[in-house]
Amino acid sequence: MSISAAQVKELRDLTGAGMMDCKAALAETNGDIEAAVDWLRKKGIAKADKKAGRTAAEGLIGVDAGEREAAIVEVNSETDFVARNAAFQEIVRNVAKVALAQGGKTDAVAEARYPGSEKSVTETIKDAVGTIGENLGFRRSTKLEVSSGAVATYVHNSVADNLGKLGVLVAIETIGDAQKASAFARQVAMHVAATNPLALSENEVDPAAVEREKAIFSDQARASGKPENIIEKMVEGRLRKFYEEVVLLKQAFVMNPDVTVENALKEAEKDIGAPAKITAFVRFALGEGIEKEETDFAAEVAAAVKS
Template sequence: MSISAAQVKELRDLTGAGMMDCKAALAETNGDIEAAVDWLRKKGIAKADKKAGRTAAEGLIGVEQGLREAAVVEVNSETDFVARNAAFQEIVNNVAKVALAFGDTESVANAKYPGSDKSVTDTIKDAVGTIGENLGFRRSAKLTVPHGAVASYVHNSVADNLGKLGVLVAVETTGDAHKAGAFARQVAMHVAATNPLALNVDELDPTEIEREKAIFSDQARASGKPENIIEKMVEGRLRKFYEEVVLLKQAFVINPDVTVEQALKDAEKEIGAPAKIVAYLRYALGEGIEKDESDFAAEVAAAVKK
């Protein structure tokens, strides 16, 4: 029978399920709304989508890598408890494997989940009903080099290649790839600790530089110094700013006596050829997600009143 848009909308409003799921449910039940609601509930779809409004800011960062490529993903859950669930961890590991093949978020979301005919997005949606929390694949990215190595580091790990923070660092070189990878992993640990804003000065946001210049200029003028001195003071403070936020200019956490740039030069002796850090990625779990703040005491009091 023909299913109208009004019927689909009514079922969607009742269950919170997706449009295509509602259409399929109505088709299966010959347009009977109540039967369609039951059909969705039996499939776990209505239950899953009702949870979709809840903030999923916990979860795991996962990484997967080969020698010259690596991928990082973020899959979210509502609670840290679920992040320790073996079934959820398996999902994140498999999504990371897909990311190593497909790279960007949209491609990974639409790609087939390992061992299934369903997409990554649909597989995670199905898992909501079994795991019992809102889940979501948030993002993914991949680094590749033609020669050299891409290394990864996971901080606060709960299992191999799974944790709260993941970093990838790519080093291009025609030298020893394994030694380049060892150095890249050290840099990845450094990035995890320092969270640089850019790889080099040229990659810094120009508006951020102008903002810092304006602040430094105002601070210098407040000292009453002449303009030529103020200009030198601003230059000096900008250099200090670069040392704080630019990866190559930062003091290397493994050896704070040298910068990352100098540490790379030193590492070239072991690698056996010129080397260059060409890119890095740093994924911190839940960054940028607005978390719902709840008053636990108030929630308990409200429950008691009911």
């Protein structure tokens, strides 16, 4: 099949591999990008362990918090300029308040009444398109809460209070000092912002992702020519390393890389004054997973001139 330059570029952006290697990988996998990433990794050409979501849409991430609860939302716009617009910022703040009150489920938040209005969140955002002058959209929301303890929030690249390009919630259950638990949970939230873990614990990692890693590690080990019993041990070692990289509790703590997050939590329990457990985390990065339409400005101008 014919491999396009756009496919080669996409694979290069994902893996950092050379153009000819990317072209060969796509040819071997019939243009399947994900299979081509695996093909390159098996050959030892690509080092990526996971694909990062591609940030494309603009807008803001917003958070709102109450006692032992917090919510996070994403509201999108066409350009980054809108993120600095006071009217748009107020919309995102209010949508976050609605998410906190409505349990965080996206559909329920979209249909809920917007504060100070008889209209829904969706209708209000549609109305704002005319005044702000850009296409806007409420994309997603969620909420975390605990019966005792705290839910901490962290916003990275903030443009205003509780508004920014990346937001994190971390829930910690404990009957100890809630303020100290919250302070530690906020540190963990900053860690999550930096490391983007796939799961809280090993048993929460997607089984399909684990099997995929096993297959890649096995192929890489067999290429070394070692016997099967040695290959098995090599794969086990690589899987342990994989978990250390993608599981929150197993990761080296950003605040003190000499300990894992799990061990840092045990240390924090002394301050908190009671056993504590991280029960959940949420990380929203603006526009992740949304592919932005690329335009050729020079071609647009040329077309306009010809017409």
